[in-house]
Amino acid sequence: xxxxxxxxxxxxxxxxxxxxxxxxxxxxxxxxxxxxxxxxxxxxxxxxxxxxxxxxxxxxxxxxxxxxxxxxxxxxxxxxxxxxxxxxxxxxxxxxxxxxxxxxxxxxxxxxxxxxxxxxxxxxxxxxxxxxxxxxxxxxxxxxxxxxxxxxxxxxxxxxxxxxxxxxxxxxxxxxxxxxxxxxxxxxxxxxxxxxxxxxxxxxxxxxxxxxxxxxxxxxxxxxxxxxxxxxxxxxxxxxxxxxxxxxxxxxxxxxxxxxxxxxxxxxxxxxxxxxxxxxxxxxxxxxxxxxxxxxxxxxxxxxxxxxxxxxxxxxxxxxxxxxxxxxxxxxxxxxxxxxxxxxxxxxxxxxxxxxxxxxxxxxxxxxx
Numbered sequence: 001x002x003x004x005x006x007x008x009x010x011x012x013x014x015x016x017x018x019x020x021x022x023x024x025x026x027x028x029x030x031x032x033x034x035x036x037x038x039x040x041x042x043x044x045x046x047x048x049x050x051x052x053x054x055x056x057x058x059x060x061x062x063x064x065x066x067x068x069x070x071x072x073x074x075x076x077x078x079x080x081x082x083x084x085x086x087x088x089x090x091x092x093x094x095x096x097x098x099x100x101x102x103x104x105x106x107x108x109x110x111x112x113x114x115x116x117x118x119x120x121x122x123x124x125x126x127x128x129x130x131x132x133x134x135x136x137x138x139x140x141x142x143x144x145x146x147x148x149x150x151x152x153x154x155x156x157x158x159x160x161x162x163x164x165x166x167x168x169x170x171x172x173x174x175x176x177x178x179x180x181x182x183x184x185x186x187x188x189x190x191x192x193x194x195x196x197x198x199x200x201x202x203x204x205x206x207x208x209x210x211x212x213x214x215x216x217x218x219x220x221x222x223x224x225x226x227x228x229x230x231x232x233x234x235x236x237x238x239x240x241x242x243x244x245x246x247x248x249x250x251x252x253x254x255x256x257x258x259x260x261x262x263x264x265x266x267x268x269x270x271x272x273x274x275x276x277x278x279x280x281x282x283x284x285x286x287x288x289x290x291x292x293x294x295x296x297x298x299x300x301x302x303x304x305x306x307x308x309x310x311x312x313x314x315x316x317x318x319x320x321x322x323x324x325x326x327x328x329x330x331x332x333x334x335x336x337x338x339x340x341x342x343x344x345x346x347x348x349x350x351x352x353x354x355x356x357x358x359x360x361x362x363x364x365x366x367x368x369x
Contacts (some may be wrong), residue, residue, distance in 0.1 A: 040365040041358035045319065045351045048300040048342065056225065056287060057336050060216025060265070062236070062279040064207030066182060071202045072098050073175040078195050078203070085189050088209055089180040095204055098176040098197050103169060110166040117159040124148075124155035184208050187277065207277055212267045213248065214281045217260035225287045226250060232265055233284040236275070243271045247285070284338070300346060301339040306354045307332070316346070317353040317360050323367065325353065325360045 076098040083095055131148040134140035188205035197203060214234055218226060228250055234243040249264035251257070265283055267275070308315045313329055320326040330345030346352065353360065360366075 040367040043353045043366045044355040046354045056285040058216045060214045065211040066208035069202035070204040083186050087186045093180045096178045100176040103173045107169040114162040117162040121155040121159045124152040128152035214265040223261045235282045238279045239274045300342040304340050325364050325366050
């Protein structure tokens with residue numbers, strides 16, 4: 001009898017322990033479920049843009065607003081170059097000199113010719129004045145006055161010709177002193193002192209200081225969408241900067257550029273720090289209407305900000321069937337403004353995460369806003 005009572009008590013004790021264990025497990029599962037729901041990352045999702053784009057992106061290069069090749073119009077040896085690459089020069093500053101001994105000798109000859117012509121002119125003028133007086137007194141004939149008048153005019157013309165010849169020599173002499181046409185920076189030096197300078201052959205290249213622009217080409221299919229003074233965004237990867245600019249000039253012909261229309265984009269002077277001529281730039285040009293692409297049925301566009309980069313791979317996050325983030329690897333194409341083309345890995349009707357209020361990784365719980 002005592003054994004039966006002890007057995008019943010032991011059975012009741014084990015039963016109570018089992019009930020408590022089951023209750024505890026159920027409570028933990030509830031807490032875990034509740035905690036998982038509360039810690040889900042809030043995300044914003046979107047669908048790809050297909051077949052349209054809001055901006056044009058064209059490539060170009062940074063260049064100085066004004067550039068000049070310094071050359072001479074005379075042949076001669078370079079006697080001196082006063083600047084080097086990187087020097088800043090002022091307008092009118094002497095940059096280089098060309099040997100000019102032969103021109104100086106020619107100028108001396110013209111000075112002697114002028115002196116001779118001036119003496120002849122003074123003598124002819126005296127004769128002219130004298131015969132004019134005699135003719136008025138009827139002491140000289142009209143024929144004599146005509147001869148003296150011709151001599152006077154010939155002497156005057158000879159003096160004028162000698163002076164013009166000296167002006168020509170002075171002009172040639174000025175070509176041997178090469179000066180800066182505007183304030184600039186020396187960017188190239190093609191020759192050194194002692195080299196032979198030929199007419200039209202550049203010796204130096206200078207670029208205007210503190211003023212830059214971007215020269216870019218636009219396809220003929222999209223040139224009609226671009227307007228002068230339109231605001232644009234200039235992205236320069238070399239210095240990791242984005243600069244706001246405006247379209248200053250649009251070429252009206254593409255005959256010499258292979259069907260591409262050249263545009264000039266102004267860069268504000270206060271954005272010039274760190275810029276150098278020759279840097280590559282991408283220009284994002286907003287357009288006022290959607291531009292249909294030639295392959296609209298196949299093109300899938302997503303924001304660049306949604307792309308994840310890992311080593312050489314690119315991907316973006318989608319939402320799995322169990323409300324978790326799933327990293328999808330994709331292959332990208334051209335970038336157009338702030339959108340990039342997805343060539344494979346994402347369908348046009350699939351949702352993807354564009355923004356998250358926390359760090360995303362594979363398997364993390366997410367909740368759509």
